Amino acid sequence: MSAELDSFHFLLSETGRRYLRLLGDEPITESSHLALAVRLRQELDQEKTHAVLETALLRQRAASKFRRAAEMYFTRAGLEQASSEPVSQYRAGRFSNAGFKSIADLGCGIGGDALALAERHFVVGIDRKLHRLAMARENVRVHGGAQRFQPLLADLTEFPALSVDAFFADPGRRDVHGKRIYAPDQYEPPITPLLSRWLSRVPHGAVKVSPGIDYELIPEGASLEFVSLHGEVKEGLLWFGDLHDGSQRRATLLPGGDTLSDLDFSGTAIVTTRPGRYMYEPDGAVIRAHLVESLAQQLGATKIDEDIAFLTSETAVATPFARCFVLEESMPFHLKKLRARLREMGVGRVTVKKRGSPLSPEALQRRLDLDGDQHAIVFLTHVQGDPFVLIGSEYLATKG
DSSP: OOHHHHHHHHHHSHHHHHHHHHHHTSOOOHHHHHHHHHHHHTTSOHHHHHHHHHHHHHHHHHTTTOTTGGGOOOOHHHHHHSOOHHHHHHHHHHHHHTTOOEEEEETOTTSTTHHHHTTTSEEEEEESOHHHHHHHHHHHHHTTOGGGEEEEEOOTTTOOOOSOSEEEEOOBOBOTTSOBOOSGGGSBSOHHHHHHHHHTTOOOEEEEEOTTOOGGGSOTTOEEEEEEETTEEEEEEEEEGGGOOSOSEEEEEETTTEEEEGGGOOOOOOOBOOOOSEEEEEOHHHHHTTOHHHHHHHHTOEESSTTOOOEEESSOOOBTTEEEEEEEEEEEOOHHHHHHHHHHTTEEEEEEEESSOSSOHHHHHHHHOOOOSEEEEEEEEEETTEEEEEEEEEOGGGBO
16 A cells, blocks of 8 residues: 555544544644644654645645535645636536536546536546545545546556546646646647547547647647636636537636637727727636637727737727726836826826736836825737837726
């Protein structure tokens, strides 16, 4: 039995659960961590002390991803890679809407995706680490899906495809040093041979990829979707077979489920103009999916620059796909003139946003040296090829 599995079995014991309950009542901080370790070492050996402390700490960190984090089990890498629960639920809904009954979860890890899939499907969770499978089974059980989850110990680089309705793969996207990997064929396991084996037998599936994936590396026949949660891009998804909805690129915003795709665009060129009364900053998923033009068409907006993702219009249109700002000033970038104008406006605090400018927001804030009592949003960008600065404030009424 591996040391990891041995430690996990201890955590499942009544003694382990008792210690976890005790630590669950108090937040673990940098200052309290050492004291807790010393206290536990008076009663437990080093491995068990580490297992209890690590699990209590990871449960604390997982609270933002999982509603029942206080009852779940994690590894550091498994928690970091796991999707937030709303994202997993959304993804599982697409499998359910397609009518699939059985799904293979390839590289299921600690079960962060399996617990959502197992609510409505029979799931075979495949992983090459026994302790991760044990955690996945327990985490799925906590969420009521124990009867619909079958763990399977196997190496996906060698294991043949199963006879299931569909598959979901969440390959490792960090190297041994924790650095992010963006090339799909450097994932663990590499995507191309994995898809070659599985798609030949199971044509319907999805693969989770980095939001920073290079479009040139997207496999043929895939539909690419970017998902954001509360305005933060969480992941990219490649959809195959009956899960391919006909679009090539899609952006989906959670928790609302609003979605935009290349199918929404007529193909009419979006012109570039000087900034109008309002400016829109598209959600990161819209930008990553190359759907800024689709959004511009929906809003009746124009671009301020051919290569910049900001949009502008003379009227404000409610949309969930972008933040809208009222523009009060637009001028070619000149530091002294910007500082003088902000002082005239009584501005002492600025939020700096940039697209296309080499100047960092932190550097600009230091050099402005303001002391007023007003707040403004300053945009460092380009307008029709020229460096510009825009001054404005958020127009909350247009949020969809």
